[in-house]
Amino acid sequence: MTTKQTSKPLPDATLARIRKRCGEGVFSVSSHLDNLRLYVPGSKLVELATILRDEFGFHLTELGGADYLGYPGRSPASHRFEVHYVLLNYDTAERLILKSGVSDPDPTLPTLVPVWLGAGWMEREVFDMYGIVFQGHPDLRRILMPEEFQSFPLRKDYPLRGRGERHNFERVTREDS
Amino acid sequence: MAVTPKGFELPGKSGKSSSGVFAPEGTIVTSLDAVVNWCRKNSLWPMPFATACCGIELMAVGSSRFDIARFGAEVMRFSPRQCDLMIVAGRVVMKMMPVLQRIWLQMPEPKYAISMGACASTGGIFDTYAVVQGVDRFIPIDVYIPGCPPRPESILRAVMDMQSKVQKGGSALGNQGLPELRQMEEQLIQIRTRAGLPGVATERADESRFGYRLPGGESLVGRTETR
Numbered sequence: 303m304t305t306k307q308t309s310k311p312l313p314d315a316t317l318a319r320i321r322k323r324c325g326e327g328v329f330s331v332s333s334h335l336d337n338l339r340l341y342v343p344g345s346k347l348v349e350l351a352t353i354l355r356d357e358f359g360f361h362l363t364e365l366g367g368a369d370y371l372g373y374p375g376r377s378p379a380s381h382r383f384e385v386h387y388v389l390l391n392y393d394t395a396e397r398l399i400l401k402s403g404v405s406d407p408d409p410t411l412p413t414l415v416p417v418w419l420g421a422g423w424m425e426r427e428v429f430d431m432y433g434i435v436f437q438g439h440p441d442l443r444r445i446l447m448p449e450e451f452q453s454f455p456l457r458k459d460y461p462l463r464g465r466g467e468r469h470n471f472e473r474v475t476r477e478d479s
Numbered sequence: 480m481a482v483t484p485k486g487f488e489l490p491g492k493s494g495k496s497s498s499g500v501f502a503p504e505g506t507i508v509t510s511l512d513a514v515v516n517w518c519r520k521n522s523l524w525p526m527p528f529a530t531a532c533c534g535i536e537l538m539a540v541g542s543s544r545f546d547i548a549r550f551g552a553e554v555m556r557f558s559p560r561q562c563d564l565m566i567v568a569g570r571v572v573m574k575m576m577p578v579l580q581r582i583w584l585q586m587p588e589p590k591y592a593i594s595m596g597a598c599a600s601t602g603g604i605f606d607t608y609a610v611v612q613g614v615d616r617f618i619p620i621d622v623y624i625p626g627c628p629p630r631p632e633s634i635l636r637a638v639m640d641m642q643s644k645v646q647k648g649g650s651a652l653g654n655q656g657l658p659e660l661r662q663m664e665e666q667l668i669q670i671r672t673r674a675g676l677p678g679v680a681t682e683r684a685d686e687s688r689f690g691y692r693l694p695g696g697e698s699l700v701g702r703t704e705t706r
C-alpha cells in the first residue's frame with residue numbers, strides 16, 4: 303500500500319500521447335506535487351501550444367513570469383526568467399503547465415496571442431513587470447505602470463523602493479493653485 | 480406721538496465719543512472677513528478623493544451615526560468644480576498623483592485640503608516603488624489626520640480644525656481673480672513643456688544610504704505623458 307497522496311490530474315497516458323505526437327526532445331518534464339510542467343524552448347513554444355490546443359483541448363487559464371536571480375539552489379546555467387502558462391482541459395479537468403526560460407540580455411519569447419487571444423493582457427503584464435518581450439504581440443505596451451516608467455519593477459535587482467520615480471512630480475503649491 | 484427708535488450709536492474713532500452713525504436694535508458689528516469666513520467654514524463641500532480603505536471610514540463619517548452634516552460639510556460632490564475641501568483618503572500611487580493634482584487645480588478658490596490616514600500623509604506601510612510617500616510633497620495640505628484608518632471622530636476633529644483655520648485666515652476680497660488665473664496658466668505651460676527630470680528629487684537624495692539605489696545612474700522620467 304502506498305502512502306503517497308499526490309493526485310495526478312494529467313494521466314500518464316495523456317503525457318505519453320503528447321510525447322508521441324510532438325516527438326522526443328521538444329520538451330522536458332518535471333513535477334511537483336500534482337503540478338506537471340513541460341519545459342519547452344521558446345522556439346518550440348507556439349508549435350507545442352497549438353498542438354495542445356487543437357488536439358488535446360487545452361485552454362490557457364493563467365500566464366505569469368518569475369525572476370530567478372539569486373534563487374537558492376538554482377544552477378547558474380539555467381535561465382534567469384521563466385514564463386509559465388497554466389493550461390486546463392475543461393472537459394477532462396486535466397491540468398498542465400508549460401514553462402519557458404529566457405535570459406538577459408535579450409529576454410524574448412514568441413507571443414501566444416495567435417493561439418489563445420486571452421494571453422494578450424497577461425503577456426503585457428509580464429512585459430511590464432519583467433521586461434520580457436513577446437515577439438509578435440499586437441500591442442505590447444505597459445499595462446500597470448505609467449507609460450513613462452522605464453524600469454521593470456518585479457525584477458529582483460530592482461530596488462523595493464524604486465529608483466525615485468515616485469518622487470518625480472511637479473509640486474503644486476498654494477500659490478500655483 | 481413720536482416713537483423713539485431703539486438702538487445705539489456706533490462708537491467713533493479715537494478722540495470722538497460718537498461716530499454719528501445710529502445702529503438700530505439687533506445690529507451686530509463685525510468685519511466683513513469674519514462674516515464671510517464664518518459662512519465658508521460652515522458650508523465646506525468636501526471632495527472625497529477616496530482611493531483605499533480610508534475611504535470606507537470617510538463614508539461612515541458621512542452617514543447618520545457620525546453625521547458630518549452637524550458640521551455643515553455633508554455635501555460630498557464628485558465634481559471638483561463644486562467643492563472646496565479635498566479629503567485625500569487612502570494611498571496615492573504614481574499613476575494617480577497627476578490625477579490628484581489636476582483635480583486639485585480644478586477646484587475653485589477658496590479651497591482646502593485634508594490628508595487622511597497614514598498612507599495619504601506619509602505612504603504608511605506601503606514604502607514601495609509605486610506609492611507616493613505623502614501627498615503633501617505635491618499638493619498643499621492644511622490638516623493631517625493620523626491613524627490607519629482614522630476613527631470617524633478624528634475626521635470630525637479634523638473638520639473642526641479646518642473650520643478654525645478657515646475662520647482665522649482668508650479674506651473676502653483677497654482673491655486676485657484673473658491675474659492669478661493667468662499665472663496658473665503660465666505655470667501649467669511651463670510644466671507641460673519641461674523635459675525629463677532626474678528620477679530622484681533632491682530631498683530624497685540620501686535614500687541610497689541603505690543601498691536601495693543601483694549603480695547605473697538615475698532614471699529619467701518623462702514629465703508630459705500623464706498630464
Ligand code: SF4
Pocket residue numbers: 531532533534568569570595596597598599603626627628629
Ligand atoms: S492609512 Fe490604513 S486604512 Fe488608510 S488607506 Fe492606508 S492602509 Fe488603508
